[in-house]
Structure formats: C-alpha cells, structure tokens
Amino acid sequence: MKKKFLLFLRTLNARAYVRIFGQMREATWVVASVLGGFFTMATYIYLYRTLGTGSEFSGLVVLGGFMTPFFLNVLWGVATQLYWEKEMGNLELMLVSPAPLSAFLVGLSVGGAMHTMLRSLAVLFFGIAVFKVQFTVLHLPSALLVFLVTLFSMYGLGIVFSSLFLYHGRDAWRTADLVMEPTNVLSGSYFPARFLGLGLLGIAALIPTTLGLDALRQLLVPSFTVKVLDWRWELLILIGLGLVFAFIASWALRSVEYKARRDARLTLRWQ
Numbered sequence: 001m002k003k004k005f006l007l008f009l010r011t012l013n014a015r016a017y018v019r020i021f022g023q024m025r026e027a028t029w030v031v032a033s034v035l036g037g038f039f040t041m042a043t044y045i046y047l048y049r050t051l052g053t054g055s056e057f058s059g060l061v062v063l064g065g066f067m068t069p070f071f072l073n074v075l076w077g078v079a080t081q082l083y084w085e086k087e088m089g090n091l092e093l094m095l096v097s098p099a100p101l102s103a104f105l106v107g108l109s110v111g112g113a114m115h116t117m118l119r120s121l122a123v124l125f126f127g128i129a130v131f132k133v134q135f136t137v138l139h140l141p142s143a144l145l146v147f148l149v150t151l152f153s154m155y156g157l158g159i160v161f162s163s164l165f166l167y168h169g170r171d172a173w174r175t176a177d178l179v180m181e182p183t184n185v186l187s188g189s190y191f192p193a194r195f196l197g198l199g200l201l202g203i204a205a206l207i208p209t210t211l212g213l214d215a216l217r218q219l220l221v222p223s224f225t226v227k228v229l230d231w232r233w234e235l236l237i238l239i240g241l242g243l244v245f246a247f248i249a250s251w252a253l254r255s256v257e258y259k260a261r262r263d264a265r266l267t268l269r270w271q
Helices: 002-025 027-050 056-079 081-087 091-096 101-131 140-186 198-204 208-220 231-263
Strands: none
Touching: 002 101, 027 056, 027 101, 056 081, 056 101, 056 140, 056 208, 081 091, 081 101, 081 140, 091 101, 101 140, 101 231, 140 198, 140 208, 140 231, 208 231
C-alpha cells in the first residue's frame, strides 16, 4: 500500500512539474492569455459603467475574469488530455506503466491549477489597478476556502470529462468547443447567475464555477446582493459536487483502463 501511494505521489509530481515549468518556456502564451482575459473583462466593465450600474458589477466582472482561466484550463488542459495523449501515441505507455492513470490526471490538475494561478492573479491585479475595483478582506479566509473547494470540484469534473472525451474519439475537440461558450454563460462569469432564472439555475448549479463565483462575490464584494444562495450553503453543495465528481472520475478511469486491456482499442490513433 505504501509503495502504491509513493508511486502515485511521484507520478503526480512528475506530471505536475511538466505542466508548471513546461508552459512557462513559451512566454508569449502567458502574455496572450493575460491580455485576452483582461480585454474581455474590460469590455464588460465598460458596458456596465455605460449603463450606469453600481460599482459592485465591476467587482463581479473582475472576479469572473479571475476564475475564467481556471475553467479554460479544466476544459482544454484536463478534459481533452487523454484524447491528445492517444493522438500522440502516449496513452498506451500510460496504460501499461505501473503508475495509476488517475495520478497522471491529478498531476495535470495540480500543475495546471498552479500555472493558471499566475495568469489569473495577473488578470486580477490589472483589473484592480486599472479599474480601481475594491474588495473587502474581512472574509478573506472564508473566500480562500471557497476558492480551493471550487477548484477541487472543477478539476474533478475535468477528470470526468477526460474519460468521456476519450470515448468520443475525434469528436473531443468539437465537443470541447461546443461546451465552452454555454458553460461560460451558465456559470455567470460576467453577470450575476441569479438572473438566469430558476430553470437554468438548476442546470448551472452542476457547474462548480457557478456557485463558487457567487460565493466569492458575496464574500469579497461588499455591495453584492443578487446572490443565488447563502455562501455557506453554496460551499456545502460544492463539497458534495467535488466528492461526487471524484467518485465518478475514479470509476470512469477504471473503465478506461479495463477497456484498454480487454480489447486494445483505446490506444489506436484516429479511432
């Protein structure tokens, strides 16, 4: 048991190292992602200010811009990863190695989250500096807890999607494209999710970003009042979602490994 645990940690560390330091070698990617997030955020802030809305709307947009890179990393850096490993011919090596497949994906998640943190903090800094947005630090420990639980749920969902996208084969790229924009809308990245209405909120609540953002806005934006639920209830729901996604992800990855060993079809390219 101890050897398996150490193997899991070593695999996690090795995969996270590549994701953290490998992507930093291409500085233009980092600059482009920060500028893209900033200009998208600026568009919504100027729109809200033109409409004469309160200052809290600038704060909720900045928080949305802070969380958006994490969602993009979950979708493109974790959910599609097994498919790309298959296309590059690496999936076979991952499946026959003694390391568990889950360790590769957890390492990707940890490394991706740490790498994305730099971009998100840069977007947050520019948003505060340029648009003079003010946040309260009174509930900062609670906000940090909500943020970490939200990341746990988001990356758990990403690992679930990684197995589903692998089964889709060549449709993985198109599926990710199809999912991205509706999820951005349902998560309320640049507007209060409460305005979605009760029907869409039921679907949006399954996306961790929705409740996580709403809770962060309650804790960090003093005048934010259009909440979905009290942040404490949202935290409990996020914990429940994270545990459910972790269970489903574990089952899905075991199914992938079983299918690969049973009929040897998952490792063939273009299939």
